[in-house]
Every structure is written in C-alpha cells, then in structure tokens.
Amino acid sequence: MEEGVDLKILLVRPMPPKETIGLKHIMICEPLELEYLVANIDKACDVQILDMIIEKKSLKHFIEKYNPDIVGLTGYITHVKVIKDYAKEIKEINKDIKVIAGGVHAEVVPSDFVSKHIDYIIESDPVATFNRIIDVAKEEINQRRNNNIDNSYINDIHIQGTYKEGFKNPKVNTWPKNHPDRAMTKRYRNKYYYMFHNPCALMKTSYGCPYNCSFCFCKEITDGRYYARPIDDVIDELKTIPENEIYIVDDDFLFSRERLTEFCDKLEQNKIKKRFLVYGRSDFVSENEDIIKRLAENGLRAVIVGLESFKREELDIYNKKTSIEANEKAVNILQKYDIEVYATLIMHMDYDKEDFKNLGKWIKGLGLMFVNLQPLTPLPGTDIYEEYERSLIIKREDYEKWDLAHLALMPSKMSIRSYYIEIIKLYYSITMRPKNVWKMIKTYGISQVLKLSLGSSAVTFQYIKKAIKG
Numbered sequence: 001m002e003e004g005v006d007l008k009i010l011l012v013r014p015m016p017p018k019e020t021i022g023l024k025h026i027m028i029c030e031p032l033e034l035e036y037l038v039a040n041i042d043k044a045c046d047v048q049i050l051d052m053i054i055e056k057k058s059l060k061h062f063i064e065k066y067n068p069d070i071v072g073l074t075g076y077i078t079h080v081k082v083i084k085d086y087a088k089e090i091k092e093i094n095k096d097i098k099v100i101a102g103g104v105h106a107e108v109v110p111s112d113f114v115s116k117h118i119d120y121i122i123e124s125d126p127v128a129t130f131n132r133i134i135d136v137a138k139e140e141i142n143q144r145r146n147n148n149i150d151n152s153y154i155n156d157i158h159i160q161g162t163y164k165e166g167f168k169n170p171k172v173n174t175w176p177k178n179h180p181d182r183a184m185t186k187r188y189r190n191k192y193y194y195m196f197h198n199p200c201a202l203m204k205t206s207y208g209c210p211y212n213c214s215f216c217f218c219k220e221i222t223d224g225r226y227y228a229r230p231i232d233d234v235i236d237e238l239k240t241i242p243e244n245e246i247y248i249v250d251d252d253f254l255f256s257r258e259r260l261t262e263f264c265d266k267l268e269q270n271k272i273k274k275r276f277l278v279y280g281r282s283d284f285v286s287e288n289e290d291i292i293k294r295l296a297e298n299g300l301r302a303v304i305v306g307l308e309s310f311k312r313e314e315l316d317i318y319n320k321k322t323s324i325e326a327n328e329k330a331v332n333i334l335q336k337y338d339i340e341v342y343a344t345l346i347m348h349m350d351y352d353k354e355d356f357k358n359l360g361k362w363i364k365g366l367g368l369m370f371v372n373l374q375p376l377t378p379l380p381g382t383d384i385y386e387e388y389e390r391s392l393i394i395k396r397e398d399y400e401k402w403d404l405a406h407l408a409l410m411p412s413k414m415s416i417r418s419y420y421i422e423i424i425k426l427y428y429s430i431t432m433r434p435k436n437v438w439k440m441i442k443t444y445g446i447s448q449v450l451k452l453s454l455g456s457s458a459v460t461f462q463y464i465k466k467a468i469k470g
Helices: 032-040 059-066 077-093 104-108 126-145 231-238 257-269 282-287 289-297 312-317 324-336 353-365 385-391 416-431 434-444 446-469
Strands: 007-013 045-051 070-074 098-102 200-203 245-248 275-280 300-308 340-347 370-375
Touching: 007 032, 007 059, 007 126, 032 045, 032 070, 032 126, 045 059, 059 077, 070 077, 070 126, 077 098, 077 104, 098 104, 098 126, 200 231, 231 257, 257 289, 275 282, 282 289, 282 300, 282 324, 289 300, 289 324, 300 324, 324 340, 340 353, 353 416, 370 416, 416 434, 416 446, 434 446
Parallel strands: 007 045, 007 070, 070 098, 200 245, 245 275, 275 300, 300 340, 340 370
Antiparallel strands: none
16 A cells, blocks of 8 residues: 555444344444544554444445444444344455444454454454554555555454454453544434433443353453543543433443442532443442432433342342342432433243233332333353253354343243243333323423333234244
C-alpha cells in the first residue's frame, strides 16, 4: 500500500436470525464494542460502522459501495451462522477482503467461528489484536498491489490474540485508551432504545464479574477477573454523551460501596443529570439501602436484578450465594425509592404446572411488572455445560436457538409444548395484569406502552409457534 493511502475498514453488527426468540423486539442498543474499536484503531484508516439491525439494504450493497479491505463482524452465540454466512458472501464479492470475527462468544469459544471464509477470530485483547491484524493486512495489500503474489507466508502468521488451534491466548483486558466514538453511529442513534429508556446510550464502567454463578457466561470472558475503570474517567465520558438515558452494561455495577459513593459524589460535583439503568445483585441491594437511596437521588431509574428463583435449593444449585429473603428485600427497597425492577428468573426443567403457578404468585406478590423468564440454558463455555451436554434437545450447532428462550433441555414433568404454553401464560398473567397495564400507561404514556406491547406480541408469537411445533 502506498504511503498515505488509508486502509478501508467496515465494522458490522449483524441482524439476529429469524429463529432467535429475541429482545430485538423490545430493545435495540448501540454496538458499543464497535464504537470502542473505531476510537482506538491507532492506524491511518477509513472506518465505517454498519448496523444491519437497522439498515434496510443488503450487506452486498454496502460491501460493493465501500469496497473495504477489512470487514470486522461482531456478535453473540446466536450470530455464529449469520457471521459465517456474511463472511462467505463477502469473500464471494472479493476474496481479498480480510474478514475478522469477534465479540464475547468468539473470546470464550473461538472454535465455533472457524471457517474458510474467516481469516481471523479475535480471542483476547480485542483492540490491540485488531491493530495487529491491520499491520499484517497492510503488508499483504502492499505486496498484492506491487504484483507480488507470493504472500502465503503472511497467512501463516499467528497474530497474538487471534484463535489458532494449538495456541492459547491469555485473557488480556486492558481498558481501551479512548472513549467510544459515538459519532460513528450518529445516523442510527435515534433508533437505539431499551424498553421505555428512549433514546438510550450504552456505557461500560467495568469488565467481568466478581462472582461465580455456575450458569453465567460473563465471568468466562475475563477468566473470572474483574476490572473497574476510575470514576473520574467514567464522569469524563458521561459528559460527552448527549442522551439522558444511560444503560450501564457492566455485568455487575452495584458492587463496591466506595466506588458507588464516589460515583454519586462526582455526579453531584459535576452537576450531571442523567437517568441510569444498571445490573445489580439482590444481596448488594438488600444490604446497602443507603447507597440505593443515594443512587436514586442521582438518577438511578431501573435495575436489572438476577433473582433467578423463588426456591432456595435452586439458588444453591446455581451457586448464586444469595437467598429468597435477600431477593424479596431487594425488590422492596428498589420499589421504595421508585426504581423500576427488571427481574430475571431461571426456570428449572423439573417444573410442573404447580411450580409455574407458584412462581406467578410469588412474582405478583412482589408487585413485579417486568420479568425475563429464561429456561435453564447451559451455554457452551459455562461451568454447567458439560454437566448437561448429554441432555441437550437442541443441537450444539443450532446457534440461533441458544438465546436463553428456546428450551435447550427436556422438561422432566411436562411436554415441550406444555412448558412453552406455561411460559406464555405466566408472561401474560404478569404484563397484562390490569394493575400493571394502568401503572405503565401512567408512568410512560400510552404511545410508549403500545410500542412495547407490539414488541412483546412479536416475542409471544415466536413462543406460540414453538408451542404449536412442540
């Protein structure tokens, strides 16, 4: 490549598969990992972000329009087939384009992305690794443009941080130097939302999770280590975000009393007025009411809480290290300070109709309005995968079904059809409860409620198709 000529890079967030029962119907969040990548590419490059969830034209259209040298694709386990299909389509248009696969699933189970159409799979330290790939790509393109076709040695180079059988990369998670480049998604930003948080920006203030729940994928990304950003740096980034609604996507934001106190202090000192949605554990909430009150005074509006179960023995099975009492107390504290609770629950495969009925009573007794009901899913890469591997009823390679909504295991006390029907009934008994509907309309307005209802109906229709199929 001639000196001064930019490498053209296209970073793509794929559309989820149609088969995936997805939250895409009630939320579309910005591709934060790609915005971080753009901001931290340390080479002279022409970079574009393409969000295929929002775009109407085909991938082929954009590949031909931009004619990139490198295409980076990111996604979760449900995107594996989509990413491989994208890679094949890209190579058919131009075999010389370097295709890179990344994202959290690629970091934990990179072998899933192995394909003759994918040149590199990023397994660790994604920003630094991507910059190393750019260096090699520039050298190869230089050779090709100088009519030197003997560049096969470059393809045999193992770049540190990419997957290659026989190599094991350490999970390096140095925080990127620069804040995400949100200007790169300017044309999409008014479409990014999370339920009633609209428009909504994403922000990350820590990597990893300090806990060891057996079903959890998050801790595998960092080999169980936890990295937190300095609060001053968090505040500096907040000042650059135009949206008032901020979804902090840390695996566990409510962790350190000292850090959260500093966060509130700095928000007040800098007169930052935002509305926050965060993840948090029920035991922290139940043991730190004063911190929750302080956060509420500084914009905390909703918490996604992994209650997981209404049965003590199941919490023990999941190595949750919490209790039913802590769950109930946490919900009461959040409601006391007018903080919305988005509760996630794992439904075990030995549930019968009575269990679903009792779970519904417990949820209604707590006054919960929003729940995410997840059938127990032993995701590849987690502690419990090998334990349940022989009991799977979906194929390992049916990636689009690993969405925490499809049944991955056979129910022991009812049919698959009946299990799906009970999920639908439980969802509707909660969300369509007159008390909850009226509260949603009063709080968020009828237009927002109608929008969410349409999205929820799309999810329900997917469940109904599963129930019919059985």
